Amino acid sequence: xxxxxxxxxxxxxxxxxxxxxxxxxxxxxxxxxxxxxxxxxxxxxxxxxxxxxxxxxxxxxxxxxxxxxxxxxxxxxxxxxxxxxxxxxxxxxxxxxxxxxxxxxxxxxxxxxxxxxxxxxxxxxxxxxxxx
Amino acid sequence: xxxxxxxxxxxxxxxxxxxxxxxxxxxxxxxxxxxxxxxxxxxxxxxxxxxxxxxxxxxxxxxxxxxxxx
Numbered sequence: 375x376x377x378x379x380x381x382x383x384x385x386x387x388x389x390x391x392x393x394x395x396x397x398x399x400x401x402x403x404x405x406x407x408x409x410x411x412x413x414x415x416x417x418x419x420x421x422x423x424x425x426x427x428x429x430x431x432x433x434x435x436x437x438x439x440x441x442x443x444x445x446x447x448x449x450x451x452x453x454x455x456x457x458x459x460x461x462x463x464x465x466x467x468x469x470x471x472x473x474x475x476x477x478x479x480x481x482x483x484x485x486x487x488x489x490x491x492x493x494x495x496x497x498x499x500x501x502x503x504x505x506x
Numbered sequence: 507x508x509x510x511x512x513x514x515x516x517x518x519x520x521x522x523x524x525x526x527x528x529x530x531x532x533x534x535x536x537x538x539x540x541x542x543x544x545x546x547x548x549x550x551x552x553x554x555x556x557x558x559x560x561x562x563x564x565x566x567x568x569x570x571x572x573x574x575x576x
Contacts, residue, residue: 376530446535446544505538 382442389435397428429487450501457501458493462486509566511540514558528557 404421407413413421440451466486472478515525522540526533529550538544539554546554555562 376526376532378530379532444531444535445547445550446538447532449544502534505534505543 379443382439386435386439393428393431397425400425400428453501454494454498457497458490461493462490507545507566508542
């Protein structure tokens with residue numbers, strides 16, 4: 375790994391850990407506030423959207439990392455994202471029809487992003503093996 | 507596109523990691539270029555040519571040109 379890539383990886387790990395910690399705090403504090411404090415609806419909406427802030431920080435950390443790595447690494451990341459977006463996009467589209475027409479159990483939309491991230495991880499592993 | 511990267515590197519007794527350090531890219535990137543799985547951008551190809559002190563066309567070939575040379 376080049377020095378630039380090492381620096382980028384260190385920064386990515388640091389920023390991602392910070393954003394993950396913030397995310398956990400926002401989720402637990404938000405869930406507790408809604409459960410025990412009985413806030414008004416406008417506050418519930420704000421609390422429900424609050425975890426987006428650390429999630430955006432995660433996205434920013436990833437964008438900074440991708441911008442810092444070399445062109446080949448960037449290409450692998452792009453391919454992985456495209457494959458993950460295709461799989462999750464078409465998968466959720468297909469499951470939507472199955473929910474509506476075939477009575478499949480409802481899956482909350484909150485799962486789309488975690489599944490997208492998981493699919494990206496799997497796709498990246500496959501792509502790395504292909505280029506090995 | 508094919509290239510003579512492996513030969514040129516071997517002539518200088520450089521490992522893939524050595525070349526990667528000189529280019530400021532990952533070793534995996536050098537390997538992908540060497541094996542023809544990835545074609546570098548023009549700026550990276552110029553950087554490679556500069557490091558080896560050769561024109562780009564002495565390092566990278568179109569597939570047919572490489573086959574004809576063989």
